[in-house]
Amino acid sequence: MTAMTAAGTKIGISAATPATNDKAGYAALTYTNIGKVEQIGAFGSTQEVVNFQPLDGPLEKYKGPSNSGAIQPSLAHDDEDAGQTLLRTAADDKSSKLYPIQVTYPNGAKRHFGGRVFGYPETAGAANSMLMANPSIEISTEIFKTAAS
Amino acid sequence: MTKPTATPTTVSTPMFATRTFRDAGTGASFEKGAQVNAKEGVIANYAAAGLVTETRSEASAADAA
DSSP states (O other): OOOOOSTTOEEEEOSSOOSSSSHHHHHTSOOEEOOSEEEOOOOOOEEEEEEEOOTTSOOEEEEEEEEOOEEOOEEEOOTTBHHHHHHHHHHHOOSOOOEEEEEEOTTSOEEEEEEEEEEOOEEOOOTTSOOEEOOEEEEOSOOEEEOOO | OOOOOOOOOSBOOOEEESSOEEOTTTOOEEOTTOEEOOBHHHHHHHHHTTOEESSHHHHHHOOOO
8 A cells, every 4th residue: 555645534434233243244334424524533453561570580561452442533513414413323322332433545445343432522612613523432343454446 | 254234235215304414425415304315224324313214294393403
């Protein structure tokens, strides 16, 4: 994959449940794109560092549990946007339902994962700024990567 | 591996918009009360978001969020 800018990256959400918890299962779903996205931010799996300090040697570091992280996309709040509305529905959902998320890069590569939306704070800033929202999506599955075709 | 069965290729029964909304992905927009024709998976997402309902009367009676 050659380097590229983030311009043209899209993020979508689905209300469906994948038939299988893998790349094919997530890719088969239909996603509704979220509009007015300013940025998505960093996401990806990291592993916890498990330290062990032996009496007679340097600190040893081991790989612990993995964490797929979270995203807090920055959106210009839009009541009429279908994707944002579904995202707000996911935030209001009191159950632990996983909502499939799809990120599509400008070259067509995709990232799929399941997430729970833990909040949808809105920001009313200065008069010369947009009314923004920064939903918090905790990634609760592996991140399935599909290369550009 | 089990083949996924959720591929939404069929067109759903038409539903009706409970409020005016727009789909950033498809570019489609719908006025409140308008008939919404789309593929099954798209309609399912709209329905989950409360944007469409099965009858025009329900759509007309719905309050905008």
